[in-house]
Every structure is written in structure tokens, then in C-alpha cells.
Amino acid sequence: MAAGCGNSDNQSIFDTKGPVASTELYTTMITLWVSVGIFVVVGSALVFALVRFRAPADLGPETPLPSQSHGNAALEAVLTLVSICLLVIIAWPTIPAIFKLDAMPTAEEKPVIIEAKGWQWWWEFTYLNTKKKVYVGNEMHIPVGRKILLRLESSDVIHSFWVPKLGGKTDVIPNQHNQMWLLADQKGVYYGQCAEYCGTSHANMRFKVVAGDADDFEKWIMHQDSAAVDPPAGSLAARGKEIFIKGPKEGQACSSCHMIKGTPAAGIVGPNLTHVGSRLNLASGILDNNDHDLKMWLHDPGAVKPGNHMATMAMPPLHLSDDEVNALAAYLEMLK
Ligand code: CUA
Numbered sequence: 327m328a329a330g331c332g333n334s335d336n337q338s339i340f341d342t343k344g345p346v347a348s349t350e351l352y353t354t355m356i357t358l359w360v361s362v363g364i365f366v367v368v369g370s371a372l373v374f375a376l377v378r379f380r381a382p383a384d385l386g387p388e389t390p391l392p393s394q395s396h397g398n399a400a401l402e403a404v405l406t407l408v409s410i411c412l413l414v415i416i417a418w419p420t421i422p423a424i425f426k427l428d429a430m431p432t433a434e435e436k437p438v439i440i441e442a443k444g445w446q447w448w449w450e451f452t453y454l455n456t457k458k459k460v461y462v463g464n465e466m467h468i469p470v471g472r473k474i475l476l477r478l479e480s481s482d483v484i485h486s487f488w489v490p491k492l493g494g495k496t497d498v499i500p501n502q503h504n505q506m507w508l509l510a511d512q513k514g515v516y517y518g519q520c521a522e523y524c525g526t527s528h529a530n531m532r533f534k535v536v537a538g539d540a541d542d543f544e545k546w547i548m549h550q551d552s553a554a555v556d557p558p559a560g561s562l563a564a565r566g567k568e569i570f571i572k573g574p575k576e577g578q579a580c581s582s583c584h585m586i587k588g589t590p591a592a593g594i595v596g597p598n599l600t601h602v603g604s605r606l607n608l609a610s611g612i613l614d615n616n617d618h619d620l621k622m623w624l625h626d627p628g629a630v631k632p633g634n635h636m637a638t639m640a641m642p643p644l645h646l647s648d649d650e651v652n653a654l655a656a657y658l659e660m661l662k
Pocket of ligand 1 (some may be wrong): 444445447485524
């Protein structure tokens with residue numbers, strides 16, 4: 327319990343970095359302190375009663391009961407009034423907070439509109455009103471100080487979108503168009519997590535939010551829109567590209583699920599890998615983006631993220647050879 331309250335944790339709700347999360351923290355703390363007060367008063371009264379009115383050891387049938395306060399109208403009126411006062415103290419800041427957070431950004435506020443789609447078990451972010459419409463997997467870049475309007479969609483089951491330092495959870499439900507907004511008021515990398523049980527690898531359904539200044543954000547959008555670099559002919563990476571497009575064996579083409587812009591790979595049911603080499607993480611936030619982790623993933627994706635579709639979909643298990651893994655890794659690593 328104590329560890330859950332650490333400020334320095336990457337997913338701490340006590341270390342807020344934006345107005346949505348700080349409003350939610352403020353109302354949480356008021357409710358918490360009112361509850362602590364009730365706990366102390368009621369707990370003290372209970373302990374006092376246990377000690378003061380304890381039955382004597384030689385309790386006989388003629389021992390009188392302590393004086394009973396049931397039916398004391400004045401006492402009951404006071405207790406009811408105290409309860410009402412406590413509820414008003416909680417409601418006073420909570421009701422305006424609900425309206426504030428429920429009001430989606432208007433067109434004049436120029437929000438960045440992003441569709442965040444949950445898949446078992448990764449996140450897809452599509453930028454709907456930026457200079458270029460781009461879509462990326464598992465890493466959401468946003469500009470600091472600007473409202474972000476999130477349209478939450480699910481491609482399969484119920485998920486929940488949560489970036490603890492930026493704002494609370496909102497469910498992501500198939501065929502329902504939920505919305506929420508966030509704003510980061512300082513630069514940083516914020517951890518996100520699916521917060522609704524959605525199957526075997528629910529706990530492995532993470533993502534990162536990278537908040538930078540407006541120029542960084544524009545540059546990032548233009549870069550995401552650009553085509554992938556092509557490997558030099560005859561290189562190990564060129565061999566990796568060939569395996570990616572055609573598959574190590576018949577019916578196992580990586581390109582049938584993944585997109586790499588500028589190549590024939592145009593799959594849309596797995597994360598877009600056009601610039602995968604420049605991402606912070608692999609496999610939706612659970613691996614570092616380095617040679618060791620990438621190869622571990624390619625060798626046995628089911629061991630890293632149990633149940634994921636690269637291990638269970640209606641295609642024969644990949645079982646890539648070391649040579650195939652090395653070639654694919656060489657190619658994916660150059661996709662900066
Ligand atoms: Cu998606 Cu839990």
C-alpha cells in the first residue's frame with residue numbers, strides 16, 4: 327500500500343503533469359481527508375465504547391445495562407446534519423470538476439485530435455487534424471500546453487485508456503465513441519497503461535506519451551509521414567526486407583499484418599513499423615528498443631507477450647532461424 331503512494335513512480339497519480347490529472351488529484355485528496363476524519367472519529371468512539379462499557383467479569387443477571395441513547399432526537403439530528411455537511415464538502419469541488427473535465431475542447435482551442443484505438447494488446451494512434459494524417463503504434467507524441475482531444479475506439483474487446491500523470495481512465499468500448507481530453511504542461515515521457523482486463527496480455531498493453539514543444543511535434547509528424555529508408559542492395563538488411571515482405575515461409579509474410587510506408591508492406595492489423603527503429607520501446611512498451619530485445623521478440627513473441635497474435639493467429643508459428651532473425655533485426659533497426 328505504501329509503495330503505491332510513491333511520487334517518483336512512473337505511473338503515480340500523485341505526481342501530476344497536467345490540469346486534468348491535477349484536478350482529479352485535488353478532488354481525490356478532499357475525499358481522502360474527509361474519509362480519514364470520519365475514520366478517526368468513528369474509530370475513536372468505537373475504541374472508547376469498547377473500553378469504557380466493557381462488561382464486568384462477574385456479570386450476573388441483575389447487572390443493569392448502561393444508559394441507552396436510542397431515540398435521542400437531538401443526537402440523531404446532529405449526526406444527520408454532520409453527514410450532510412461532509413457530503414457538501416466533497417460535492418462542492420467535485421461537481422465543478424466533473425463539468426470541467428467533461429467539456430471537450432472547442433475548435434477555437436485548436437486541440438490536436440487523435441484517435442486512440444485499442445487492440446489486443448497494443449495501441450494505435452491516428453492523428454486526425456495534423457498537417458499530415460499519420461498513424462503510429464504504441465507511442466503518442468503531443469505538443470506541450472495544447473489540449474489533446476482523444477477519440478477512443480476499440481477493434482476488439484473493452485480496454486481502458488490511462489496515462490496516470492496526465493489524467494484518469496476512460497473505457498475504450500467497441501462500437502461506442504468515447505472521448506476524453508488531456509494536456510501536458512511540461513515536457514516529458516509519460517507512461518500509459520490499459521486499465522481494463524482485456525485478455526491474457528492485458529498487463530503488457532502499455533504505451534508511452536512523449537510531450538515536446540510545438541516544433542518537435544511538427545517535425546515528428548512530418549517524419550512519421552515520410553517513407554521508410556531503403557537498405558543498400560546486397561546488405562543483411564536488404565535480405566531482412568525481403569523476408570519481411572515475402573515471409574520466411576509461404577503464408578507468413580510480416581507485410582500481411584504490418585505496414586512499412588514506401589514498401590509493398592501495407593498490412594493494417596498490426597502496428598505500423600515504418601519508423602519502428604526510432605521508437606522508445608518495442609511490443610507496446612514492454613521491451614526496450616535495442617538489438618537484444620528485438621531479437622528476443624523475433625525468436626519467440628509468444629514468450630515475451632503471451633497470447634499475442636504473432637504467436638497465435640491462424641498462421642503457422644514463425645520459428646525463425648538465427649539467420650532470419652539477424653536479417654530482420656538489421657532491417658527493422660535501420661527504420662529510424
Ligand atoms: Cu487492453 Cu487491458
